[in-house]
Amino acid sequence: MAVRNLAYLFKRGIYSLRASGWRATYLKTLTYLHRHRRPLISSPRAAMDCAELVAQRFHFAAPIERLDVPSDKRRLTIVTSDAIRRGAIFGGAATALILASKAARTANATLRIVTVNAASDPNAYRELLSSIDSPPPPSTEFVSVFPGSGDTLPHQIHDRYLTTSWWTTAALGRFADARIFALTQDDERIFYPHGDDFVRCENILRQSSALSIYNTSLLFEHLSTQKIAQASSLSFEPAFPSDLFYWDETCHSAGKQPTLLFYARPNHPRNLFYLGLDTLATAVADPLFRDWKVVIVGSEVPHLQLPVADLTIATNLDWKDYAATVRAADVGLSLMLSPHPSYPPLDLAACGAVVVTNQFGSKHSLSRYSENIICVEPTRNALVGALLQAAVASKDTDRRKLNLLASNISRSWDASLAPAVDAIISGW
Amino acid sequence: MTLFQLPASKISYREPWEVPPLKRLERYKRSSGKRIIYVYDRPDSSTFRYRVYNMWQTWRRFYPEVNAGFVFSDEIPALTSVDIDGSVVVLCRVRYTYRIAQFVKIYRLRGCRIYYDVDDLVFDSHFVELMMYTFGTNTLDEPALDYWHGYISRIRSALMLCDGVIVTNRTLAQEVEASCGLATAVIPNYLNQEQIDVSDAIFKGKASGDFEYETPTTIGYFSGTPSHDKDFRIAWPALENLLVDNSELCLLIVGYVSIPTTEKRVSDRIKFKPLTNYMHLQELIGSCEVNIVPLQDNRFTRCKSELKFFEAAITGTVTVASNVAPYSTAIADDVTGFLTSDHEWMAKLETALAARKEWPDMTKAAYKTALEKHSPSAIAPLLNETFFKA
Numbered sequence: 001m002a003v004r005n006l007a008y009l010f011k012r013g014i015y016s017l018r019a020s021g022w023r024a025t026y027l028k029t030l031t032y033l034h035r036h037r038r039p040l041i042s043s044p045r046a047a048m049d050c051a052e053l054v055a056q057r058f059h060f061a062a063p064i065e066r067l068d069v070p071s072d073k074r075r076l077t078i079v080t081s082d083a084i085r086r087g088a089i090f091g092g093a094a095t096a097l098i099l100a101s102k103a104a105r106t107a108n109a110t111l112r113i114v115t116v117n118a119a120s121d122p123n124a125y126r127e128l129l130s131s132i133d134s135p136p137p138p139s140t141e142f143v144s145v146f147p148g149s150g151d152t153l154p155h156q157i158h159d160r161y162l163t164t165s166w167w168t169t170a171a172l173g174r175f176a177d178a179r180i181f182a183l184t185q186d187d188e189r190i191f192y193p194h195g196d197d198f199v200r201c202e203n204i205l206r207q208s209s210a211l212s213i214y215n216t217s218l219l220f221e222h223l224s225t226q227k228i229a230q231a232s233s234l235s236f237e238p239a240f241p242s243d244l245f246y247w248d249e250t251c252h253s254a255g256k257q258p259t260l261l262f263y264a265r266p267n268h269p270r271n272l273f274y275l276g277l278d279t280l281a282t283a284v285a286d287p288l289f290r291d292w293k294v295v296i297v298g299s300e301v302p303h304l305q306l307p308v309a310d311l312t313i314a315t316n317l318d319w320k321d322y323a324a325t326v327r328a329a330d331v332g333l334s335l336m337l338s339p340h341p342s343y344p345p346l347d348l349a350a351c352g353a354v355v356v357t358n359q360f361g362s363k364h365s366l367s368r369y370s371e372n373i374i375c376v377e378p379t380r381n382a383l384v385g386a387l388l389q390a391a392v393a394s395k396d397t398d399r400r401k402l403n404l405l406a407s408n409i410s411r412s413w414d415a416s417l418a419p420a421v422d423a424i425i426s427g428w
Numbered sequence: 429m430t431l432f433q434l435p436a437s438k439i440s441y442r443e444p445w446e447v448p449p450l451k452r453l454e455r456y457k458r459s460s461g462k463r464i465i466y467v468y469d470r471p472d473s474s475t476f477r478y479r480v481y482n483m484w485q486t487w488r489r490f491y492p493e494v495n496a497g498f499v500f501s502d503e504i505p506a507l508t509s510v511d512i513d514g515s516v517v518v519l520c521r522v523r524y525t526y527r528i529a530q531f532v533k534i535y536r537l538r539g540c541r542i543y544y545d546v547d548d549l550v551f552d553s554h555f556v557e558l559m560m561y562t563f564g565t566n567t568l569d570e571p572a573l574d575y576w577h578g579y580i581s582r583i584r585s586a587l588m589l590c591d592g593v594i595v596t597n598r599t600l601a602q603e604v605e606a607s608c609g610l611a612t613a614v615i616p617n618y619l620n621q622e623q624i625d626v627s628d629a630i631f632k633g634k635a636s637g638d639f640e641y642e643t644p645t646t647i648g649y650f651s652g653t654p655s656h657d658k659d660f661r662i663a664w665p666a667l668e669n670l671l672v673d674n675s676e677l678c679l680l681i682v683g684y685v686s687i688p689t690t691e692k693r694v695s696d697r698i699k700f701k702p703l704t705n706y707m708h709l710q711e712l713i714g715s716c717e718v719n720i721v722p723l724q725d726n727r728f729t730r731c732k733s734e735l736k737f738f739e740a741a742i743t744g745t746v747t748v749a750s751n752v753a754p755y756s757t758a759i760a761d762d763v764t765g766f767l768t769s770d771h772e773w774m775a776k777l778e779t780a781l782a783a784r785k786e787w788p789d790m791t792k793a794a795y796k797t798a799l800e801k802h803s804p805s806a807i808a809p810l811l812n813e814t815f816f817k818a
């Protein structure tokens with residue numbers, strides 16, 4: 001194995017240890033080694049039981065052991081594999097917790113937050129709710145389970161569940177008689193190459209009896225055309241509260257150096273970091289971007305150089321700093337190879353920036369959200385052309401502000417999530 | 429009081445059940461007057477102390493005309509020589525045997541009233557798995573299942589022989605009524621005189637120093653049994669972060685608790701002490717500024733007693749507890765202590781630690797509450813009313 005790969009793996013290992021602890025890292029290592037196995041020497045191996053082999057391969061989706069207990073207070077359980085810790089609750093992970101919290105509070109139910117293969121920092125959850133001024137449920141519980149380890153999860157007859165991915169839906173296989181709601185925030189099949197994971201994911205998405213709740217109508221429409229989303233499902237639009245995402249006059253006054261923001265996550269393939277970087281490097285060479293400040297926002301961004309006078313790489317920003325950085329942008333480049341618009345383009349549009357993003361599947365245009373969003377094919381030429389178009393458009397601040405006023409971006413989680421909350425608590 | 433100078437016990441301790449049988453029964457054996465006899469399986473420093481010894485001590489001090497005594501299950505045959513007519517019998521968490529059944533039968537024939545005293549939800553086998561889950565016990569462990577189902581079954585069998593049930597709080601009373609259909613009465617747990625005497629000295633010491641607390645500040649967790657690991661882990665993320673953020677903060681853990689592996693450099697400020705006798709425990713509680721009571725919230729835990737609050741209150745130590753019954757009613761938030769939800773431990777501990785100026789008033793209010801509700805003088809009239817009301 002190349003030294004470079006080993007260094008990368010070592011770094012990923014440390015990151016995983018910090019994020020998820022020893023047990024989860026051990027299981028991830030097992031899966032990785034299984035996928036990349038090569039026989040060191042030829043020798044006869046003991047035959048493996050087929051069921052055991054399959055179970056080992058999909059250990060992360062193994063069913064959680066159910067423990068039936070006498071009924072008690074109303075309880076909503078959210079099952080997530082995202083680590084709940086400071087600085088890590090963003091985007092979809094935050095949306096899931098916000099939905100679960102609002103539903104539990106509305107129903108006066110306990111919210112049980114179950115993390116699979118990960119630990120929780122309850123204070124990070126409290127800080128999330130505090131950041132959006134959302135009151136918490138009447139009581140909370142934090143439970144970590146490691147499927148396949150024998151960990152049990154108590155179940156009361158009227159418990160309801162919210163899952164956050166296909167594998168957490170699969171993990172509730174033994175709870176099939178309970179009311180389960182599956183929050184789907186992407187076409188999860190595209191997380192995988194075409195293979196076992198892809199098919200298993202698709203089967204769970206298609207066959208689960210859970211009521212699906214889709215993040216954005218775009219995603220719902222896309223999965224409907226794929227015959228995955230059912231007509232009985234519902235969708236909601238994410239909210240971008242105006243206390244954080246707004247037109248900041250101090251950032252865009254006459255004479256201010258304009259800012260180009262590139263959303264960069266090299267280790268999240270669907271964020272198309274390399275296409276974005278190629279696009280950026282090409283675009284900033286154009287005289288239109290002379291004298292612009294370039295800010296690269298994201299995580300694990302390598303030390304880069306670009307032919308610009310002012311380059312800032314801002315990684316692992318906390319929520320407030322991220323919002324402040326977005327507010328300062330005049331043009332944003334944020335790519336996502338997904339039918340979901342992703343949040344950064346909408347973060348930027350909610351602050352009046354002109355945003356360039358890519359098409360994918362049913363996502364041809366995002367003008368339904370804002371006329372300040374330019375959506376083109378994911379090719380360097382199309383994206384560079386769009387960036388240049390955006391640079392010109394960004395100079396017309398009056399037009400930008402008008403488009404912002406006319407935009408269809410939700411500002412209230414209460415309003416956005418009300419139908420989903422009603423569906424979760426109906427009949428309880 | 430600094431962390432590494434925990435007080436050596438200044439008291440000479442004797443187990444409360446080391447009372448000779450003659451002394452335990454001397455009044456009970458009197459031929460006239462009201463009589464009450466407590467029966468307990470084998471002596472221990474938890475349920476026996478609260479539900480038998482403390483009560484016996486209270487009768488002797490406040491109602492000497494009531495002839496009170498206590499015996500252990502294997503001493504029951506010794507009662508055959510005693511005139512028992514009209515006695516009140518209290519079986520405290522006694523497990524069924526044929527001897528107990530015969531004992532109840534004989535006493536009932538002689539006009540005695542038979543009560544069962546229970547302080548936990550341990551009389552209904554529907555709750556076995558919930559209880560094991562709460563303790564962190566593997567719910568498929570065969571010996572554990574055999575033990576708990578057997579234990580609970582025997583408790584229930586003995587309980588169902590009785591005329592009524594005495595419990596420690598209203599929540600437990602409701603569970604008894606729903607499960608067993610028997611009438612209940614609530615007599616809360618409370619302090620005994622020895623606890624009050626040793627704790628009073630600690631409280632007065634703090635008061636005489638105007639509650640000027642020394643650094644480092646110590647947070648104490650007092651675990652009675654190994655079953656509290658899951659409880660402790662509710663507060664652990666907050667404790668770990670606070671220890672990282674505050675180099676003047678220390679943690680004292682008394683009893684059986686396993687701490688999750690911490691990568692952060694805090695282990696040098698975590699001190700462990702083994703379980704100790706209840707008198708020295710008061711000294712250890714008093715050596716801390718803050719006492720934490722994290723609790724899981726379910727039907728089993730809500731039947732427990734609020735003793736961790738009043739045991740700390742009597743020593744002038746501030747309590748931060750999970751907002752779970754009975755603590756949610758025992759503690760007035762921000763007045764006699766602090767109540768918190770699972771996600772608020774960090775914020776509430778920060779608030780509690782920042783409120784040092786309020787600690788004198790808070791500890792005095794908690795001390796007053798402990799004496800008003802959990803002292804022998806407060807409970808004595810209730811005892812008399814419950815068993816000998818006119």
